[in-house]
Amino acid sequence: MTTRANRRPARDPSPPAGAPAPGHPDGLWHHVSGPAVALLLGAGFVLLTLSVVRHGAAIRLDDRVLALTPGRGTGPVLPDLLTFGIVQLATPVLSVAVVGAVTMAVCLRTGRWSPLLLAAPSIVVVSTTVLLGKGLISRTSPAVPGMLGGDGSYPSGHTATALVCAGVTAELVSRLRPRRRTTAWAAALVWSGLVVVSLLWLHFHWLSDVVASLLLGSLVLWLMLRWPLRLGRAVGAPWLDEGPPTAR
Numbered sequence: 001m002t003t004r005a006n007r008r009p010a011r012d013p014s015p016p017a018g019a020p021a022p023g024h025p026d027g028l029w030h031h032v033s034g035p036a037v038a039l040l041l042g043a044g045f046v047l048l049t050l051s052v053v054r055h056g057a058a059i060r061l062d063d064r065v066l067a068l069t070p071g072r073g074t075g076p077v078l079p080d081l082l083t084f085g086i087v088q089l090a091t092p093v094l095s096v097a098v099v100g101a102v103t104m105a106v107c108l109r110t111g112r113w114s115p116l117l118l119a120a121p122s123i124v125v126v127s128t129t130v131l132l133g134k135g136l137i138s139r140t141s142p143a144v145p146g147m148l149g150g151d152g153s154y155p156s157g158h159t160a161t162a163l164v165c166a167g168v169t170a171e172l173v174s175r176l177r178p179r180r181r182t183t184a185w186a187a188a189l190v191w192s193g194l195v196v197v198s199l200l201w202l203h204f205h206w207l208s209d210v211v212a213s214l215l216l217g218s219l220v221l222w223l224m225l226r227w228p229l230r231l232g233r234a235v236g237a238p239w240l241d242e243g244p245p246t247a248r
Contacts, residue, residue, distance in 0.1 A: 062207050134153075
């Protein structure tokens with residue numbers, strides 16, 4: 001009579017290969033870089049916001065970029081259609097719906113609800129911050145033919161939500177399929193870049209609107225994924241924790 005071997009191998013207390021040893025300079029940089037990057041992103045967002053509120057250099061740069069882009073309905077037809085389609089796909093409601101569907105699919109696939117711990121806080125934080133900024137800072141969008149400019153241009157909800165949702169999706173893919181990590185994050189960056197270019201091309205937002213949202217979205221992802229929360233660690237598939245099957 002044979003017994004089933006324990007599939008879960010004993011954990012090795014030693015650090016993984018290639019990891020910096022305690023006290024090593026790389027280990028110190030790892031601890032310092034977390035708050036340092038968060039501080040830089042936060043400071044950049046605050047300084048840019050102050051420049052917008054005080055009508056500083058950011059406003060002058062906005063006017064220059066606006067003059068270099070055609071706006072909706074005044075440029076080539078094909079780029080106009082493509083950029084408008086991208087903007088429609090990147091609406092915050094649709095972005096949240098897509099990442100919600102992906103998260104639920106991962107939950108069902110892995111049999112765990114832990115992916116919600118990554119997606120839900122990230123979306124709530126970025127959405128709340130964007131709505132708060134729009135409520136506190138009255139800024140009219142660039143003039144667009146056939147579209148009324150509102151007073152909630154800053155920061156760009158399209159940009160911030162698209163970046164965070166794409167980042168969350170990339171992290172989910174990276175945790176479940178580590179070999180596709182580079183591809184997943186590259187796709188997230190490309191999509192976020194297309195959204196930014198489209199908004200500027202169509203004159204739906206000022207340059208400072210989208211730059212502020214890139215800083216804000218990057219800050220949210222950094223706080224949630226890298227420092228201090230590291231919520232991506234909660235995501236994983238059951239079979240990733242199991243050792244190779246043994247003969248019965």
